[in-house]
Amino acid sequence: MRRWRYFGYRLAFALPVVFGILVLNFFLIQLAPGDAASVLAGESGAASPEYTAMLREKFGLDRPLLEQFLAYIGNAVQFNLGYSFRNDSPVFELILARLGPTLLLMLTAFGAALTLGTALGVLAAVARNSWRDALISVVTLICYATPVFWLGLMLIVVFSVNLNWLPTSGFENIAEGYEGWERWVDIGRHLIMPGTALGLFYLALYTRVMRASMLEQTGMDYVTTARAKGQTERKIVFGHMLRNAFLPVLTMAGVQAGNLIGGSVVVETVFGWPGLGTLAFNALQSRDLNLLLGIFFISASLVVIINLVVELLTITLDPRIQA
Amino acid sequence: MSGIPTPHLSRRALLLASAAMAVTAPPAAEAQTSRPGGTPTPVPGGTMVMIVNPEPATLATYAVSAGNIPPITTQIYEGLLTYDWDLKPQPLLAKSWTVSPDGKTITFKLQEGVTFHNGAAFTSADVAYSFMEIAKKVNPNGPVILRELEAVETPDAMTAVFKLANPAPYLMMSLSSNNIPIICKSVFEDTVPMQNPSANRPIGTGPFKFAAWERGQFVRLDKNDKYWKPGLPLLNRIIARFIPDAATRSAALETGEAHYAAYSAVNAADIKRMQANPILGSTTRGYGTTAATSVLEFNMRRPHLAKKEVRQAICYAIDRQFIVDNILYGFGKPAVGPLSSVFSTSGWFTADVRRFDVPNRLEIANKLLDDAGYPRGANGVRFGLHLEINSFGEQWLRQGEYLKQALAQIGINLTLRSEDTATWLRRCYTDYDFDINEPFYSAGADPVIGVHRHYVSSAIRQGTTFVNNKDYRSPVVDKLMDDATRELDPKKRADLYHAAQKQMVEDSPGAWLAEVQYVTIFNKKLHDHTMGPLGTYEAFSRAWLER
Numbered sequence: 001m002r003r004w005r006y007f008g009y010r011l012a013f014a015l016p017v018v019f020g021i022l023v024l025n026f027f028l029i030q031l032a033p034g035d036a037a038s039v040l041a042g043e044s045g046a047a048s049p050e051y052t053a054m055l056r057e058k059f060g061l062d063r064p065l066l067e068q069f070l071a072y073i074g075n076a077v078q079f080n081l082g083y084s085f086r087n088d089s090p091v092f093e094l095i096l097a098r099l100g101p102t103l104l105l106m107l108t109a110f111g112a113a114l115t116l117g118t119a120l121g122v123l124a125a126v127a128r129n130s131w132r133d134a135l136i137s138v139v140t141l142i143c144y145a146t147p148v149f150w151l152g153l154m155l156i157v158v159f160s161v162n163l164n165w166l167p168t169s170g171f172e173n174i175a176e177g178y179e180g181w182e183r184w185v186d187i188g189r190h191l192i193m194p195g196t197a198l199g200l201f202y203l204a205l206y207t208r209v210m211r212a213s214m215l216e217q218t219g220m221d222y223v224t225t226a227r228a229k230g231q232t233e234r235k236i237v238f239g240h241m242l243r244n245a246f247l248p249v250l251t252m253a254g255v256q257a258g259n260l261i262g263g264s265v266v267v268e269t270v271f272g273w274p275g276l277g278t279l280a281f282n283a284l285q286s287r288d289l290n291l292l293l294g295i296f297f298i299s300a301s302l303v304v305i306i307n308l309v310v311e312l313l314t315i316t317l318d319p320r321i322q323a
Numbered sequence: 324m325s326g327i328p329t330p331h332l333s334r335r336a337l338l339l340a341s342a343a344m345a346v347t348a349p350p351a352a353e354a355q356t357s358r359p360g361g362t363p364t365p366v367p368g369g370t371m372v373m374i375v376n377p378e379p380a381t382l383a384t385y386a387v388s389a390g391n392i393p394p395i396t397t398q399i400y401e402g403l404l405t406y407d408w409d410l411k412p413q414p415l416l417a418k419s420w421t422v423s424p425d426g427k428t429i430t431f432k433l434q435e436g437v438t439f440h441n442g443a444a445f446t447s448a449d450v451a452y453s454f455m456e457i458a459k460k461v462n463p464n465g466p467v468i469l470r471e472l473e474a475v476e477t478p479d480a481m482t483a484v485f486k487l488a489n490p491a492p493y494l495m496m497s498l499s500s501n502n503i504p505i506i507c508k509s510v511f512e513d514t515v516p517m518q519n520p521s522a523n524r525p526i527g528t529g530p531f532k533f534a535a536w537e538r539g540q541f542v543r544l545d546k547n548d549k550y551w552k553p554g555l556p557l558l559n560r561i562i563a564r565f566i567p568d569a570a571t572r573s574a575a576l577e578t579g580e581a582h583y584a585a586y587s588a589v590n591a592a593d594i595k596r597m598q599a600n601p602i603l604g605s606t607t608r609g610y611g612t613t614a615a616t617s618v619l620e621f622n623m624r625r626p627h628l629a630k631k632e633v634r635q636a637i638c639y640a641i642d643r644q645f646i647v648d649n650i651l652y653g654f655g656k657p658a659v660g661p662l663s664s665v666f667s668t669s670g671w672f673t674a675d676v677r678r679f680d681v682p683n684r685l686e687i688a689n690k691l692l693d694d695a696g697y698p699r700g701a702n703g704v705r706f707g708l709h710l711e712i713n714s715f716g717e718q719w720l721r722q723g724e725y726l727k728q729a730l731a732q733i734g735i736n737l738t739l740r741s742e743d744t745a746t747w748l749r750r751c752y753t754d755y756d757f758d759i760n761e762p763f764y765s766a767g768a769d770p771v772i773g774v775h776r777h778y779v780s781s782a783i784r785q786g787t788t789f790v791n792n793k794d795y796r797s798p799v800v801d802k803l804m805d806d807a808t809r810e811l812d813p814k815k816r817a818d819l820y821h822a823a824q825k826q827m828v829e830d831s832p833g834a835w836l837a838e839v840q841y842v843t844i845f846n847k848k849l850h851d852h853t854m855g856p857l858g859t860y861e862a863f864s865r866a867w868l869e870r
Contacts, residue, residue: 032745052786054461086380087538088522097538156574168574169566174541175370272566274539286380287745 003315010311014304021300022076025293026069035061035287055085072293081294086286091294094279099298101171102275105264108191109199114253117203118246121210125245126237128215136207143204152197152270159193166193169272194271198264202256206249213245220244243317250317254310258303363850369868370560371849373583373859374572378539378565383522385453385504386461390765393501393860394585395563398544399440400504400527403431403450404495406856409668410611410768412495416445416505416528417483426490426811431483437551439507440532447477452508454485461516468497468772490811493769499612500529501860530556530864540565550864557867569593576603582846582868585609585859589844591652591718597844609858610841614663614766614773617646617722619834622757623794627706632695634831637759638679639688640733641726647837650722654842658835660824661774663766665838670817671770676828688733697734705734708758711751712741719761722836726761752788762789763839770820775804778827795832 037055056062060071075082081091124136160168167173167190178186217223218241226236265277276295283292375394381387384396403417412420417431437445454475459465471491476484487494497503505528510521525533528551531544544561564581566572569590575581576589577600589597598605619637621628628634643657656664659674666672681687697705710726713719720741727737737759742750751760767773776782776789780796803823810816828835843859845852848869855861 035745088381088383088517089538094538153568153570156571161574161577164578168578168580169568169571170564171537171540174537174543174562174564175372175560269567270571272540272564272568272571274537278539278567282378285743285745 003319006315007308007312010308014308018297018300018304022073022293022297025296026072029284029287029289029292030065032284032287035289037061072290076293076297081297082290084283084288084291084294086288087291091291094291095276095294095298098274098276098279101273102264102277104187105191105194105198105267105273105275108195110202110253110257112195113199113202113206114249117206118210118249120203120207121249122214122237122242122245124207124211125214125218133211136211140204140207143200144208146200148197148201149266149270151200152193152267155193155197156270166190169270171272171274190271190273194267194273197270198267205256206253209249209252210245213248214241217241217245247314247318250310250314254307257306257310258299363869365557365851365865365867366870367557367867368559369870370562371558371583371863371866371868372562372564372581373585374575374581374588375542375563375565376572376584376586376588377567381523382525382533382536382542383517383519384501384525385457385506386463386517386522388463390586395542395544396504396525396527397500397529397857397860398531398561398862399525399529399533400500400506401529401862402498402500402503402505404498405861406496406499406612406768408611408856410496410856412498415500416450417498422495426492427487429485429487429494431485433481433483434551435481437528438549439510439528440526440547441507441510443507443509445505445507445528446480447475447483448480449505449508450483451475451477452511453503453505457506457511457516458503462503464497464502464772467776468494468502490809492811492816493771493808496612496768497772499768499857499860500862501857530862531558531561534560552864556862556864558863561863573597576844576846579846579848582849583843583852583859584845585843586841587716589842591654594652594654594842594844602847604845604847606843606845606853607840609843609853609856611665611856611858612768612860613841614665615763615839615841616658616663616766617761617763617836617839618658618777619726619836620751620760620762620777620793621831621833622755622759622792623832624755625708625758627697627708628758630695631830632691633697634834635677635679636688636691636695636733637730637735638831638834639681639684639691640729640735641679641834641836642729643680643836646722646725650718650725651837651839655837655839658838660828660835661778661833662770662820662824663838665766666770666820670813671820673821673824675821676825679834685732692733692735699734703734704736707736707738709738709740711747711757711760712739713761713763714742714744714747715763719763722761748788752790752792753786755785755792755794760792764789770804771808775808778832779804793832795830797826797830799826800830 035056037052060068072082081095083089084091084094087094120136120140124133127133156168159166171190172178172183172187173190176186222240223236226240231239264273264275265281267273268275268278276299280292280295280299282288283295373394375391377391379389379392379395382392382396384392384400401416403415404412405415407413414434416434416437418434419432421430422428431450433445433447433450439445454469454472459469459472471487471489471494472485473488474486476486478484485494506521507526510526511519523536530547530550530552532547534543534545536542542563544563546556546559550556564575566575570593572581572584572588573590573593573596576584576597579602594605597603621634621637623629647653647655647657657680659678659680660676662672664672664674692705699705708730710723712723720739723739727739730737751757751762764777765773777791778795778797779791779801781801782791783794783796784790800823803819803826807816807819807823810819843853850867850869851865852863854865
């Protein structure tokens, strides 16, 4: 019961955060020079002033800023994210189409990095200063230091161009028109390389944090106590230490969930993955205010939700925290 | 078109490349499906995958003229005319036409038995609506191309009569599927054109029908079984894929995942590698109506640049061949003036202008600056200027870096400024807060379409992009270009353009750097894809895939 009250308190705290992000973003983007109408007109080659004025009127860009702001907030409160005039499509539809692939890529990369990273970290800590520890350290260091875009391109060169095992890019093979189970296998094949490129950096990070955290626990009184009462090493590591050592990794993962949405622009670009990152980048480039704010709203909400889940996990793992 | 970054190919490089291919190509490769003459026999069916870059924001080609839209929409919408390799008009939706002697009446006879993808029959009413209500009102190029068009009369369902206020010789050069697409009147009537439901689900008369658009991934087009040209198209399906990263686009061509990439979808740096790949071919044909030129624009409102000597000195300081060889990887040739040498076939181009590529050009440039009253300071610098870097690709930054060195030779300290597209456009075309700008233009099939607006004083329109932002006001050039707009006699029109080019090069409101040559990369299994000067701005109705 107390746990849920604490959770409710965190939830109540999250709503003003999302609102604050909305307000801040709205005014921040107004500071960028140029607007959607001028970009669209620019891409058209030579547009008449009437054409640009017509676009501006259509987009509502000729109205006072305060009026635009109130209209936007009014819509956002009703979960109406507005219309992207540049894309001739409702913002919600545009985001929804990208949300699935983004979450698929993100959760795969994140989940794999978290599980594998934890396992490797424990392995390294248990066999401290052995050849296994050294090997894991060297591999994680390389993963950590490799730029994601370079890794992505190298994966394509090796596995697509030279070996011809995996498709270079995209979400699925449309030319073949797969259906049902075959389609999911196809999507999975497209997912391997971007997932690897995105996940390896985080894998390295979690391995190192987990290792350090495990070593820190080794000297704790409760470990000595457990060992004194004759518990097996296996029980000590998995029954006692793992749970405590996992907390810093979990906290870090919660903070980085936001990075994973924003940081995947590079991976999405290299692999032509239809994600939210590139959508946001293009929206910014073309000053598509409605779309950009919509994405901010959705990704801010996602980060807040993930943090709430992490919070919930944390207090489950360590009930002392909710006090 | 200005929205697309570059590359390109010199005639010499092309000859070498094709010679090399002729030697190395295995003769057995094409033998399997050969017709007696040695040309392979077309087979119907198959899915062609082309790369379009970047992904269009909209498919409303009738209202937005960005260069990345027509590769998709010209499969769906058709225009009245198409053009042969000599840029002579050929029938498409118009079966035949006559121009009255005074040039003010053009009568089009239309193709019979044509239907739109929604089943509606194509008639002269659709033509009239497409020109008067759509193109003239919402097409950004409408005010220029259709300025003289006063009415489209429809005496019967298969005849459309264009009434012009003044002769407009360029109009017949601007009626292709990518210039003025013919839309279905019943779909658009009583709607706001840009919010029409068919904006992103286009309905036309073309060989392919719109099927789906997954944003960030692809547009799918399916064969139009009821296409009016019998037996066409041959392909079952076209997929236009969008891959943001240039290296990945090249990889997709190398693995055979994609069959076709036009314009600058493939990085200039990768083209040589692609040309060496045995499964890929390349061509520089199909860019006949592009006439793309990279230029510098001088802001003549600024005190230094208001002086003709300074502008000419900058023109002298630049080694255009260096730009072609090193920035464009050899895919282009040096420009000599505001008209591309593409216009030499029509006789409008002349190289008989003030030439900046003389051996003692640096000497002349330094003397011009000395005479203009800008002596070198203690550190060798006369004065400083800013260069606004074109935001449409990395090659423009490299060009800027070269220009900085080139201008340092004559004592001008150039500072480079890189901004994103919206900021860059605003600075150069709305705020006029720039010294030198480095944009890139397509002239189109006629100088009226894409050249006049950069130099005539009536095109100084604050807030409009890619027009005369230089504050260049020359009554001589204004008059010459205005006369050329109406002159029907080709010889007289050529004389007018020659005089205009001489005057403009002498005034140097800008510097003309390089004529850019694009390269199309294709899989050798794809045949009959580049069938005319419009290249990728024309439907792949005859294209077919070897299997």
